[in-house]
Amino acid sequence: MNTSYSPPVQTLVTELSRLPGIGNRTAQRLAFYILRASDEDANALAEAIREVKEKIGLCEVCFNLTDEARCRICEDPRRDQGLICVVEEPSDVIPMERTHEYHGVYHVLGGALSPIDGIDPEDLKIAELLARVDGEGGASDQAGPVREIVLATNPTTTGEATALHIAEELRARAPELTVTRLASGLPVGSDLEYADEVTLGKALAGRRGM
Numbered sequence: 001m002n003t004s005y006s007p008p009v010q011t012l013v014t015e016l017s018r019l020p021g022i023g024n025r026t027a028q029r030l031a032f033y034i035l036r037a038s039d040e041d042a043n044a045l046a047e048a049i050r051e052v053k054e055k056i057g058l059c060e061v062c063f064n065l066t067d068e069a070r071c072r073i074c075e076d077p078r079r080d081q082g083l084i085c086v087v088e089e090p091s092d093v094i095p096m097e098r099t100h101e102y103h104g105v106y107h108v109l110g111g112a113l114s115p116i117d118g119i120d121p122e123d124l125k126i127a128e129l130l131a132r133v134d135g136e137g138g139a140s141d142q143a144g145p146v147r148e149i150v151l152a153t154n155p156t157t158t159g160e161a162t163a164l165h166i167a168e169e170l171r172a173r174a175p176e177l178t179v180t181r182l183a184s185g186l187p188v189g190s191d192l193e194y195a196d197e198v199t200l201g202k203a204l205a206g207r208r209g210m
């Protein structure tokens with residue numbers, strides 16, 4: 001790293017290089033772009049970052065991103081509250097929505113089980129999912145019981161382990177509940193986030209019991 005930058009510039013480069021997919025060179029290029037930009041443009045960027053951190057939180061029911069207590073999907077009376085799609089991250093909701101084939105609601109775990117990285121069941125929103133199945137999830141005022149859980153964690157080692165763990169918990173707790181997993185056909189080892197909507201739509205339509 002070039003240490004001849006003045007400290008504020010160096011700080012900006014360091015912060016930018018922490019973003020995913022941004023190496024040191026790209027971080028430098030972005031930093032110089034920001035330095036050349038008008039005060040107005042640079043402040044708009046800083047303000048946008050501050051605003052999302054201030055206003056965006058997690059839905060109290062499904063843990064998707066929202067600027068209200070509950071997200072728009074949970075609040076939508078046309079969505080089927082008896083069908084819950086379990087995903088790892090809020091960014092996984094977007095490709096599922098793009099398929100236009102899913103009309104249930106979601107449950108965002110906030111990651112996947114990975115004992116090596118110290119991510120255990122209690123670090124994810126698994127207890128909250130079980131509570132929703134038991135009808136304690138807060139959304140039950142407008143809903144009948146949960147009928148089906150679609151496990152749409154990523155087709156990776158950690159995603160599969162997470163799906164298996166949740167399926168076992170659900171079976172022990174609610175044997176009458178249908179638990180399904182997205183059909184194979186999704187590229188193994190990749191993230192849901194990068195799946196195209198046709199492939200994902202097919203994987204959803206062909207989901208199988210676990």
Ligand SMILES: [Zn+2]
Nearest residue numbers: 059062071074
């Ligand atoms: Zn929600």
